[in-house]
Amino acid sequence: MTKPRAELYGAPPMLLVHGGAGVIRRDMDADAERGVRAALAEALRRGHESAAAGGSALDAVTAAVVALEDAPYFNAGHGAVFTHDGINELDAAIMDGATLRAGAVAGVRRVRNPVLLARAVMEHSPHVMLAGEGAEGFAREQDIALVDPDYFRTGRRWRELQAARRQANRNEHVDHFGTVGAVALDARGRLAAATSTGGMTDKRWGRIGDSPVIGAGTYANAACAMSGTGWGEFYLRTAAAHAVCMRVAAMRQAVGEAAEAVINEEIPALGGSGGAIVLGADGALAMPFNTDGMFRGRIGNDGEPHVAIWPDEHI
Amino acid sequence: MTKPRAELYGAPPMLLVHGGAGVIRRDMDADAERGVRAALAEALRRGHESAAAGGSALDAVTAAVVALEDAPYFNAGHGAVFTHDGINELDAAIMDGATLRAGAVAGVRRVRNPVLLARAVMEHSPHVMLAGEGAEGFAREQDIALVDPDYFRTGRRWRELQAARRQANRNEHVDHFGTVGAVALDARGRLAAATSTGGMTDKRWGRIGDSPVIGAGTYANAACAMSGTGWGEFYLRTAAAHAVCMRVAAMRQAVGEAAEAVINEEIPALGGSGGAIVLGADGALAMPFNTDGMFRGRIGNDGEPHVAIWPDEHI
Numbered sequence: 001m002t003k004p005r006a007e008l009y010g011a012p013p014m015l016l017v018h019g020g021a022g023v024i025r026r027d028m029d030a031d032a033e034r035g036v037r038a039a040l041a042e043a044l045r046r047g048h049e050s051a052a053a054g055g056s057a058l059d060a061v062t063a064a065v066v067a068l069e070d071a072p073y074f075n076a077g078h079g080a081v082f083t084h085d086g087i088n089e090l091d092a093a094i095m096d097g098a099t100l101r102a103g104a105v106a107g108v109r110r111v112r113n114p115v116l117l118a119r120a121v122m123e124h125s126p127h128v129m130l131a132g133e134g135a136e137g138f139a140r141e142q143d144i145a146l147v148d149p150d151y152f153r154t155g156r157r158w159r160e161l162q163a164a165r166r167q168a169n170r171n172e173h174v175d176h177f178g179t180v181g182a183v184a185l186d187a188r189g190r191l192a193a194a195t196s197t198g199g200m201t202d203k204r205w206g207r208i209g210d211s212p213v214i215g216a217g218t219y220a221n222a223a224c225a226m227s228g229t230g231w232g233e234f235y236l237r238t239a240a241a242h243a244v245c246m247r248v249a250a251m252r253q254a255v256g257e258a259a260e261a262v263i264n265e266e267i268p269a270l271g272g273s274g275g276a277i278v279l280g281a282d283g284a285l286a287m288p289f290n291t292d293g294m295f296r297g298r299i300g301n302d303g304e305p306h307v308a309i310w311p312d313e314h315i
Numbered sequence: 316m317t318k319p320r321a322e323l324y325g326a327p328p329m330l331l332v333h334g335g336a337g338v339i340r341r342d343m344d345a346d347a348e349r350g351v352r353a354a355l356a357e358a359l360r361r362g363h364e365s366a367a368a369g370g371s372a373l374d375a376v377t378a379a380v381v382a383l384e385d386a387p388y389f390n391a392g393h394g395a396v397f398t399h400d401g402i403n404e405l406d407a408a409i410m411d412g413a414t415l416r417a418g419a420v421a422g423v424r425r426v427r428n429p430v431l432l433a434r435a436v437m438e439h440s441p442h443v444m445l446a447g448e449g450a451e452g453f454a455r456e457q458d459i460a461l462v463d464p465d466y467f468r469t470g471r472r473w474r475e476l477q478a479a480r481r482q483a484n485r486n487e488h489v490d491h492f493g494t495v496g497a498v499a500l501d502a503r504g505r506l507a508a509a510t511s512t513g514g515m516t517d518k519r520w521g522r523i524g525d526s527p528v529i530g531a532g533t534y535a536n537a538a539c540a541m542s543g544t545g546w547g548e549f550y551l552r553t554a555a556a557h558a559v560c561m562r563v564a565a566m567r568q569a570v571g572e573a574a575e576a577v578i579n580e581e582i583p584a585l586g587g588s589g590g591a592i593v594l595g596a597d598g599a600l601a602m603p604f605n606t607d608g609m610f611r612g613r614i615g616n617d618g619e620p621h622v623a624i625w626p627d628e629h630i
Binding site for chain 2 (some may be wrong): 053095100101102125126130135203204209237247270
């Protein structure tokens with residue numbers, strides 16, 4: 001379990017990303033680890049380039065999450081896990097801390113970059129959350145890129161589904177979860193958060209996890225932005241992202257203290273697990289997790305990406 | 316606008332219900348008003364009977380919301396509003412404050428009592444939130460009563476859809492929203508909350524509002540339970556129910572103060588409107604709203620239902 005961290009890294013723009021906390025050490029070979037680290041660094045660079053070119057915190061998290069969705073290593077976009085019925089159902093959310101505007105989509109099957117659809121929901125619809133075929137109809141109206149469902153399919157995730165089905169048949173616990181996300185602080189002091197996921201391997205019955213739920217896996221206000229990754233049901237029950245950001249905004253807790261209390265205390269006390277990336281308006285950050293590892297990274301105003309996976313790596 | 320109220324009404328069991336805050340005075344004729352008041356009183360009696368027979372707070376809110384779903388006067392279950400495509404899509408959620416267990420369903424079209432399916436999700440699935448056809452598949456496995464979609468149809472709601480379409484064509488603001496909900500405190504000091512809705516008249520694109528979102532329209536913890544009714548997008552953006560309950564549980568605010576701050580200050584400051592029913596573990600209650608009226612009611616341990624619609628009615 002990582003210790004609370006709330007260090008100040010100086011002036012914005014700042015960007016944190018995660019690629020999931022469902023990593024298990026024995027699953028990783030050296031090639032995969034190199035690929036994951038390169039993909040995290042690339043996502044950080046893409047977000048930073050956007051910010052360096054004058055983009056907002058919203059632009060930075062959008063660019064970073066698109067890069068993570070497009071990479072095959074993470075459970076979002078291309079590379080998403082399969083549902084029980086062998087399809088990919090994708091969820092995403094985005095929130096602008098400065099205005100409390102938010103957009104989210106759940107259960108889409110043809111949207112190449114769900115975070116772009118979530119942003120279109122926020123900016124071009126009167127709604128916050130759209131689901132399923134209706135959300136895809138909105139995507140068509142907005143000229144959001146649609147792809148054949150086969151685009152999301154990777155051999156690795158298909159094999160994971162087969163393994164999960166075998167485990168489920170033996171009543172073993174299946175905990176293949178993962179997510180990607182980003183939080184950013186821009187030069188004007190605005191915060192934003194975004195999260196995207198394929199959900200839980202072998203999920204059934206149209207399950208919606210925490211990622212597309214504003215307040216659970218994703219939240220941002222004027223003082224704090226969080227993107228979570230973990231066992232979504234526990235993030236929903238604790239309204240985890242809102243709980244962390246309300247501790248920072250209304251209870252004046254430090255970012256590290258707030259993140260530790262919710263992610264490493266409240267959620268494990270209920271039986272859940274996972275991690276999060278949290279950024280404060282003062283530049284304080286926290287990346288708590290209580291799993292074996294969390295794909296994560298940070299980039300500051302020097303434009304140098306720093307990435308990590310295991311608990312003993314400090315970035 | 317109502318003033319904050321946090322009066323103590325003595326010993327549990329206690330139950331509050333609402334039937335929506337989208338009432339407009341000129342829409343109500345005397346017959347409809349009598350029907351609404353009788354239906355609210357009946358829901359209160361049903362919940363109270365359950366509690367008086369030894370049921371939990373969960374049982375009380377379930378019984379009350381089933382009664383409100385079955386009544387044609389409210390936008391939930393039979394009597395739900397129509398989507399843009401002329402169908403009824405129903406959402407519901409339930410939460411147990413003592414354990415933070417929760418269940419929710421979104422976008423179901425054949426489930427007679429969505430609150431019963433939300434409770435089954437909480438008690439008989441590993442998930443918190445299920446959507447669409449997948450949720451209906453789970454309903455079948457759980458022997459939850461399904462009905463022909465025509466069951467939900469009422470002539471009044473169909474006429475409202477036609478009116479909403481005409482308004483939308485003229486770019487007028489359409490604010491037909493409504494919901495039903497209940498919060499209860501049982502003899503063992505446990506709180507629960509439940510909410511059920513047909514969403515927004517003329518809604519499109521698979522829109523999900525606040526009602527089925529744990530933390531937005533529905534939340535309960537050990538200190539507080541809330542069910543909201545209003546312009547859902549603003550309840551999502553403020554994580555309204557979690558915000559109220561966190562103010563009570565973690566910031567030690569009085570129920571009336573917490574409810575007033577979120578429902579009558581934060582939400583209107585963003586441009587939203589609506590109301591809520593909130594109950595504390597100490598028996599304090601609040602029923603704030605900033606619309607013309609809110610269908611609401613209270614029943615205490617004397618078993619006498621008290622109902623109200625307009626701001627000047629105290630119950």
